[in-house]
Amino acid sequence: MQVVEQIAAVREVIAPVQRAGRSVGFVPTMGALHRGHLDLMETARKECDFVVTSIFVNPSQFAPHEDLTKYPRPKERDLELCQSVGVDLAFYPTVDEMYPRGAVTSVIVDGLSTVLEGAIRPTHFRGVTTVVAKLFGIVTADRAYFGQKDYQQQLIIRTMTRDLNMPLEIRTCPTTRDIDGMALSSRNAYLSPSERTAGLCLSHALQRGAQMAADGVAPGVIAEAMQDDIEATPGVVLDYAVVADPWTLTDLTESQSQMVALVAARVGATRLIDNAIWGPSLY
Numbered sequence: 001m002q003v004v005e006q007i008a009a010v011r012e013v014i015a016p017v018q019r020a021g022r023s024v025g026f027v028p029t030m031g032a033l034h035r036g037h038l039d040l041m042e043t044a045r046k047e048c049d050f051v052v053t054s055i056f057v058n059p060s061q062f063a064p065h066e067d068l069t070k071y072p073r074p075k076e077r078d079l080e081l082c083q084s085v086g087v088d089l090a091f092y093p094t095v096d097e098m099y100p101r102g103a104v105t106s107v108i109v110d111g112l113s114t115v116l117e118g119a120i121r122p123t124h125f126r127g128v129t130t131v132v133a134k135l136f137g138i139v140t141a142d143r144a145y146f147g148q149k150d151y152q153q154q155l156i157i158r159t160m161t162r163d164l165n166m167p168l169e170i171r172t173c174p175t176t177r178d179i180d181g182m183a184l185s186s187r188n189a190y191l192s193p194s195e196r197t198a199g200l201c202l203s204h205a206l207q208r209g210a211q212m213a214a215d216g217v218a219p220g221v222i223a224e225a226m227q228d229d230i231e232a233t234p235g236v237v238l239d240y241a242v243v244a245d246p247w248t249l250t251d252l253t254e255s256q257s258q259m260v261a262l263v264a265a266r267v268g269a270t271r272l273i274d275n276a277i278w279g280p281s282l283y
Ligand code: PAF
Pocket: 028, 029, 030, 056, 058, 061, 128, 131, 132, 150, 153
């Protein structure tokens, strides 16, 4: 596996791969890798000839009060994990390489970026789409891999890719969960054992919601039940629990064939999100 810090070096490595007609798969990450990231890399490995990952803790997607400096950066371990799943090229840029002095351009996906996570973190998705657009321009992959865990993020990235005619396919892969149902996230590392137990209320609420949906209960009633379950858990502060249209993220009043349930809550100082798609597979 090659590790490079510069954009020019990424292009030098990838150009001959593409000239030889080989497909390139790309997994963008912020590091602190867990099984969920490795699952994305393994899927890319199966589907593409050459696998690139980026490890970059992107400052523009953190608000000033968020955990940018505290965000874990276990470089050696991350690189070893990438190597272990057969990544060919790891791009590990500095902030100056990605955002040189004078960079003033941002990418904003209107509407979708202002609801749910975007309502709570107003500048977050602008930072995500800006860095992902830059990374797509640097890596020029055929396919990019994202986890369903960040449902709104992957939807916004799909929308950006479509609207800006970016020539790559977005692949959304199932959320990787611990055996007890907890969705894997780099932020789980911040949870104390009792907080982690409390955090299970998110996946439990989604499971209960899924059963209610299967029983034909109206989406608004399911959303209220999920809200009640999460709010009833000591140490957990609910941000939202909704049942929405999977493409527009607008709240549903009536059941439809495909629905997405999205939940978010704070457990101590840590924000957790999770979601479930109900109905035929979307991706
Ligand atoms: O999901 C993440 O880890 C980040 O938001 C991403 C897509 C790598 C952009 O920084």
